[in-house]
Amino acid sequence: MDKPSSLFARDSEWRALVRFVNSPEPDLTLGIVSGRRRQGKTFLLQSLTRATGGFYFAAEEATEAESLAQLGTALAAYLRTPGTFAFTSWKDAFDQVLEHCRGRTVVIDEFPYLLSASPSLASVIQHQVDSREQPWNDGGRTRLVLCGSAMSVMGGLLHGNAPLRGRASLELVVKPFDYRTAARFWDADDTRLAMLLHSVTGGTPAYRTRFVGHRAPESLEGFDRWVVERVLDKESPLYREGRYLIASEGGVRSASLYHAVLGAIAAGRHTRSGIAEHCGRQASDLTHALSVLEDCDLIRIEPDAFKANRHLFRIGEPLILFYEAVMRPAWSRLELGQAEAVWRDSAPTFASRVMGPHFELLCRAYAATTDRFGAYPAEVSSGTLTDKATKSPIEVDVVAVTAPEANRPKRVLCVGEAKWGTRMDMHHLARLGRVRDLLAARYDVSGTALACFSAAGFSDDLTAAAANDARVHLIGPDDLYSE
Structure with missing residues (x-):
């Protein structure tokens, strides 16, 4: 057929x-x-x-x-x-x-x-x-x-x-569309606009059709007005969708606890202890809620790339992250019809808590589907390692590794840093170089690429460095959407 x-x-x-x-x-x-x-x-x-x-x-x-x-x-x-x-x-x-x-x-x-x-x-x-x-x-x-x-x-x-x-x-x-398919579904040729739309609606087909009156922003400049009118307006079907997604799941016992857990993750608390502290609960009190949210595919549990016993909780539905970070804290104002003012005041929060993590997610998705770094990876994740010289943690946004081989350490295909609103420079490259040096004791880093992902561009000296070193990769929005 x-x-x-x-x-x-x-x-x-x-x-x-x-x-x-x-x-x-x-x-x-x-x-x-x-x-x-x-x-x-x-x-x-x-x-x-x-x-x-x-x-x-x-x-x-x-x-x-x-x-x-x-x-x-x-x-x-x-x-x-x-x-x-x-x-x-x-x-x-x-x-x-x-x-x-x-x-x-x-x-x-x-x-x-x-x-x-x-x-x-x-x-x-x-x-x-x-x-x-x-x-x-x-x-x-x-x-x-x-x-x-x-x-x-x-x-x-x-x-x-x-x-x-x-x-x-x-x-x-039946899963949501991946970010590239979602861009085609939205007819979003501008890759920055495609990423912004995906950070709010994800790959859910219905959020492109009747939920927004079949309206989509025609350009990057129209995105703010579209959010105000189609997402934050209390007469829009998307307005309460974040709440409905939680309430519609049969295993949910107390919606307030589930929203507290999701709010903690949206605020950057990605570990079980951090979520519990944010919610004012014991970690054991959250076991059921976390299990239900995972079963519902509303959160994902990701392993830390460098610590086998450490797992990170991330929100799996972009609309939920947008709701918890931007809408729920301003719900009273939104109910009063102050959508435009809320969106204006939420600009820093949207950039740091929504677009920043979402851009990192897209960068990991890109790394998982490309052989640009020498081979297709077996695993792509993020991780934290400690620089013993400075006794400070270093968070790495993208870590791509090959499958383990007998009697050989894993090969690290790339380590990467992702910045949504920051123009990357030599400081970021040096940081990735330090990460590669620290990993040399445990992994094969002989061919490890240093990947700078940025939606805001790259400095001239970083561009020159990439031109002179094939292991330095500068990856922008258009690269993420190329197949």
Whole structure:
């Protein structure tokens, strides 16, 4: 099946769904599709059922009886049968759905809503998948897809002792667009504008369409006005989206604690102890909240490049970081309609707490996908090491290393520093050179590149140094978006 022209990007996701639908497995086969809200899962699966003539049902928050009635109505409409199907139980419902849709694709969207009202539903589906005696098993390759946005719920369907563990032939996570794809989706040819937009909306497709009235800034100069009118204005759908993303997750117990944790990370507290101190809690009190946020893909836990026992917590959704750093501290003023003044006053915070970390993130993403430094890296991260001569820590924004080899130290492909608003000079290069020297005792740094990433440009002497030394790389916004 060719991918529909209306479906932007999502090439690998479409191929995975087509392989699943067309697989030679003769029996009922289960697929799980998940991903945070607004990523286009519904559009993707509706495109699939249209292409295959399959049955699509979107669940709602409802009681079990209501959901069964809604499914019966939807099935009757799909089959063009007068009236409705009256299901007495979920077993009865799936028996009839799979009987009438034998050999076709069946998609149940927003599955967590059904599971919330009927916790035993996963066991019912397990029985359907495991059974080889049902009459619909003789009717061809039936494909059942369960889809949902509650990441903690969907992630639990196939884990541990869950009834569906080991039953799925497809586990597809629909993620936000990467930063380059997002730039194309926004038609953002100016790379600085593309980075600014990505720092607010990330790669979530819906934030380009109905959430902003299908409006995008036409130029870099229009970005500030766009933020005021489309993000900070209390009538904009994006205005409360940061809150909704937290509240919509089933594992959230106390929204205030989760926002406190995210606010701590947005303020630069990236370690467990630092987050706990910021929240006024013991580190052990945050275990559940951090686990839920990680399961929801709203935070990432990244290893320190140089310290095996040290991990860093980072916000994984740009809109959440923007909300926690810029919007939540000024919420009362925003509610009073002072969006323009809030944005003007937030300029330093936006630069230091949003764009600075986001630019570093993009630089690491770039380093992870290029062989510019001699090879494709096995791992790219950030890290902190101590200069024993000065007894001071040195934070390194980008560290790219190869996979370990037997009886050889890891090769460091590059160490890099990233500056969003600072024009880099020889001081930054000397700092990276010192880092390379310090790593020589533990790593192979014979070919290590020194990478200066800057969105504000480079001094003349640094440019000259790079021209004379092939191991010095000056990387600007246009480089990040080149493929």
